[in-house]
Amino acid sequence: MTTTSPNPPLTPAVFHILLALSSGERHGYGVMKQVEADSQGKVNMGAGTLYGSLKRMLDAGLVKESDKRVDPEMDDERRIYYRITGVGTKALAAELERYKHLVTLARKRKLLPETFAYGV
Amino acid sequence: MAYDQETVRTLYKKLLSLYPRAFSERLGESMEQTFNDLCNERKQQTERGLFGFVLWMFIETSAGIVKENLTEIKRGEIIENIISNNKSSAIIGFLLAVPLTILLSIEIFDIEPLSGFFKTLTTEPDSQRLSAFGRIITIGALLLLPLGFIVSLAPVVRNVRAGNGLTANPINLLIAAALFIFIATLVISFIIDQYPCWIGVPNCD
Numbered sequence: 001m002t003t004t005s006p007n008p009p010l011t012p013a014v015f016h017i018l019l020a021l022s023s024g025e026r027h028g029y030g031v032m033k034q035v036e037a038d039s040q041g042k043v044n045m046g047a048g049t050l051y052g053s054l055k056r057m058l059d060a061g062l063v064k065e066s067d068k069r070v071d072p073e074m075d076d077e078r079r080i081y082y083r084i085t086g087v088g089t090k091a092l093a094a095e096l097e098r099y100k101h102l103v104t105l106a107r108k109r110k111l112l113p114e115t116f117a118y119g120v
Numbered sequence: 121m122a123y124d125q126e127t128v129r130t131l132y133k134k135l136l137s138l139y140p141r142a143f144s145e146r147l148g149e150s151m152e153q154t155f156n157d158l159c160n161e162r163k164q165q166t167e168r169g170l171f172g173f174v175l176w177m178f179i180e181t182s183a184g185i186v187k188e189n190l191t192e193i194k195r196g197e198i199i200e201n202i203i204s205n206n207k208s209s210a211i212i213g214f215l216l217a218v219p220l221t222i223l224l225s226i227e228i229f230d231i232e233p234l235s236g237f238f239k240t241l242t243t244e245p246d247s248q249r250l251s252a253f254g255r256i257i258t259i260g261a262l263l264l265l266p267l268g269f270i271v272s273l274a275p276v277v278r279n280v281r282a283g284n285g286l287t288a289n290p291i292n293l294l295i296a297a298a299l300f301i302f303i304a305t306l307v308i309s310f311i312i313d314q315y316p317c318w319i320g321v322p323n324c325d
Contacts, residue, residue: 028150029157046177047154048184051147055188058146074157080150 007094013053016043018062018084018092025066027079028054054082062088125163128174129156135178138185140192151181206275210292213272217299220261262306269299 010018020026020034028050035045057063066081084092106112132155136148155177162173226234242254250258273296279288287293 028154032154032158046180046184047151047158048181048187050154051151052184052187055143055147077153079153 007091009098010091010095011053012043013045013049014057014062015092015095016045017050017053017057018088018095021063021082021084022089022092025081025083027071027081029074029079030071031082057088060087061085062091125159125170128159128170132178132181135181135185138189140188143188206289206292209271209275210289210295213268213292213295213299216264216268216271217302220265221302223257223261265299265303265306269296269303272296272299 016035016039017031019038020031023034026034028047031054032045032050035043054063058065062085063082064085066083068078068080070076070078103112129152133152136144136151139148158173158177159170162170223238225231226238242250242257244251272292275289276286276292276296280286
């Protein structure tokens, strides 16, 4: 018999979107820019990946749509904003916990560069 | 240049319409805005054309379209939508009967040059027997007929179950009835044609 974990591992795209939304509501373009900034330009998400993931996240209740409004820093077009939900925050925390565990494990096995630099 | 950008935006909007309807209704407008924002950003950042960026966006979005449509097919939503929609099920039911109708019309009315062409294509050389390709075409066209009957009848059955009566979808009922008569005629013709062989009449084929 298999049991389903309440917070299964997230895909990289979902993880980055949740991370981007953890600091506040954003519209699609805003999410893309935040993901780019968070990953120091290493993750360049396209519209297909972003909105495909957002659709699944909306269905799973990880994010919610907010009312349409104008972004004062951009043009006067009204945009839908997305915000992280309680379920999304928990899923992000669980994923970060998994990453933390993996980093600890990597440190123990001396796989991280600083471990090599400073030695035991 | 402004004309080119407008064309690209129109093409992207058309591309977005290939997403499943529910997806496109919910996220299509936001995707379009994001595409425009990215185009504006690139235009400000670089003096060079947007060709490479636009190409990447189109390919990336097309991959998303394929993925979303496959997801919908896996969920069975497309088939469910076809069957639950009276008009689309009637049209698809009718279209599924078209291949066999065309094949039979060509055969019965001996429409040249189509008749000769199909005979060459579907029979063994120097014989009247069906070739492997001919068998595939015939069986395929025959199988589409009951499928068309089921697709066109599904909304009628659903309405009857819901207590709306048999004639709530007259067009679906008409197409289903026509397909049923078509199938029955084919089955009866086949039985009449093959009956002598079943009772052991010599030299029958």
